[in-house]
Amino acid sequence: MAASAHGELNADNIILLADSYKVSHYKQYPPGTSHLYAYFESRGGKYPNCVFFGLQYVLKRWLVGPVLTEAMIVEAADVYKLHFGQTIFNEDGWRYILETYKGHIPLRIKAVPEGSIIPVKNVMFSVESTDPKVPWLVTYFETLFVQVWYPMTVATSSRAQKEVIARYLGETADNIDSLPFKLHDFGFRGVSSVETAGIGGCAHLTSFLGSDTVAAITLARKYYNCPMAAYSIPASEHSTIITWGKNDEVEAYRNILTQFPTGLVACVSDSFDIFNACENHWGEELRDAVIARGRDGILVVRPDSGDPVTVVLKVLEILGAKYGTVTNSKGYKQLPPYLRVIQGDGISHETIGDVLEAMKVANWSAENVAFGEGGSLLQKVHRDTQKCAFKVSSAEVAGVLVNVYKEPITDKGKISKKGRLTLELQNGQYVTVQEGQGDASKDILQTVFEDGRLLIDHSLDEIRARAEIDLVKEYKQRKTS
Numbered sequence: 001m002a003a004s005a006h007g008e009l010n011a012d013n014i015i016l017l018a019d020s021y022k023v024s025h026y027k028q029y030p031p032g033t034s035h036l037y038a039y040f041e042s043r044g045g046k047y048p049n050c051v052f053f054g055l056q057y058v059l060k061r062w063l064v065g066p067v068l069t070e071a072m073i074v075e076a077a078d079v080y081k082l083h084f085g086q087t088i089f090n091e092d093g094w095r096y097i098l099e100t101y102k103g104h105i106p107l108r109i110k111a112v113p114e115g116s117i118i119p120v121k122n123v124m125f126s127v128e129s130t131d132p133k134v135p136w137l138v139t140y141f142e143t144l145f146v147q148v149w150y151p152m153t154v155a156t157s158s159r160a161q162k163e164v165i166a167r168y169l170g171e172t173a174d175n176i177d178s179l180p181f182k183l184h185d186f187g188f189r190g191v192s193s194v195e196t197a198g199i200g201g202c203a204h205l206t207s208f209l210g211s212d213t214v215a216a217i218t219l220a221r222k223y224y225n226c227p228m229a230a231y232s233i234p235a236s237e238h239s240t241i242i243t244w245g246k247n248d249e250v251e252a253y254r255n256i257l258t259q260f261p262t263g264l265v266a267c268v269s270d271s272f273d274i275f276n277a278c279e280n281h282w283g284e285e286l287r288d289a290v291i292a293r294g295r296d297g298i299l300v301v302r303p304d305s306g307d308p309v310t311v312v313l314k315v316l317e318i319l320g321a322k323y324g325t326v327t328n329s330k331g332y333k334q335l336p337p338y339l340r341v342i343q344g345d346g347i348s349h350e351t352i353g354d355v356l357e358a359m360k361v362a363n364w365s366a367e368n369v370a371f372g373e374g375g376s377l378l379q380k381v382h383r384d385t386q387k388c389a390f391k392v393s394s395a396e397v398a399g400v401l402v403n404v405y406k407e408p409i410t411d412k413g414k415i416s417k418k419g420r421l422t423l424e425l426q427n428g429q430y431v432t433v434q435e436g437q438g439d440a441s442k443d444i445l446q447t448v449f450e451d452g453r454l455l456i457d458h459s460l461d462e463i464r465a466r467a468e469i470d471l472v473k474e475y476k477q478r479k480t481s
Helices: 020-027 055-063 070-084 091-101 142-146 149-172 194-204 214-224 238-242 246-259 274-285 287-293 308-323 349-361 460-467 470-480
Strands: 033-042 049-051 107-111 117-119 123-129 183-185 263-268 297-302 339-343 369-373 388-397 400-403 422-426 429-433 446-450
Touching (some): 033 142, 055 214, 055 446, 117 429, 149 349, 149 470, 183 194, 194 214, 238 263, 246 274, 274 297, 287 297, 287 308
Parallel strands (some): 297 339
Antiparallel strands (some): 107 123, 107 446, 388 400, 422 429
């Protein structure tokens, strides 16, 4: 029967959420295999520490509750018969799960609390089978579990960028109170899907409070118990400026001030000539209006092209000359409190540091600028950014517990861990103890899922508290002491 005769496939069929070769693996384990145990880790990468985040989304989205139905089994059997050209699908195994567990998935998952900062080369979560008849489930869902790499990597990158911004605020500003809004998510349009935007955008919000990625706030509300995870402001885009025409660019800006007479508003100002806009439109023709509006609001001027370092510095110098500056307690220049700049083009972990360092050298406080980041935040990452892997490390075969590992001679970086694992704090350092030698009472891994039930439900607020950078913790402690 042709595939088209079967109609549209169920996108929520969990049996179809696996790499093709997983379908055949139940036949490949040694006879008598009754238990498998696997783990997820970052084997290294760009950042030495990772913000663990995203497993709860995967569990709630795909595995919590009765997620398997008879219709799914029938559909999968048909799909895989056509896909492989032969019958290799484990229909009996899946039907056993449906009948015995009423559609719940017999796995146990232990994980570090989401938001935890874990050094690379440590276990972050483990997965094991709870029914000796279906141990192969552990690796069948590897495809799903490994996708935790994405939210974890985005959360890790955002936190690392927060550390950079916080350091420059600490050195050049009176305080770091504005830090939660210094890196705004502009990435929705630059990712591969709405789901990607939601997952990655929510991961960014483990460290910041500013975002234009609406999918992130919907995901945070549904999966991380956060009624409102992020905030934004009215802002222009090029279309709302250039439709006025080049000769009436200043009228487009005047309209922005009129339509939004109070509060924060951002205006993209590089449609034609960012420097002319700052020098003449904002600096002369609209100067009095900006100052008058400053009693109840803040104008944020947005450059959106050119070299970020060069453009930001020149914009600051022009605006400073037109509106004046004050010298803060650290000896650095700040624009009046009603005027700020946001750089939203060409921003990444690296260029943020470049801009802030150049500002510091030029005696400008980091307080003057915020950043918007798109593709580099949510899209320019991949699984090997942090070398994420999911590997079986223990099995029970014919009643004997066996340590399982790989040790390829061609890449020692891919040597995997052995046996059952615990993650423990020893002398203040995280250590993964292998081969079942750990102390269960000291294990940081917590059981978060068992046989279809979610046992721990983290809120985004809890996760943010765990992921907070040390500089902010120290700052808050000083303020309250």
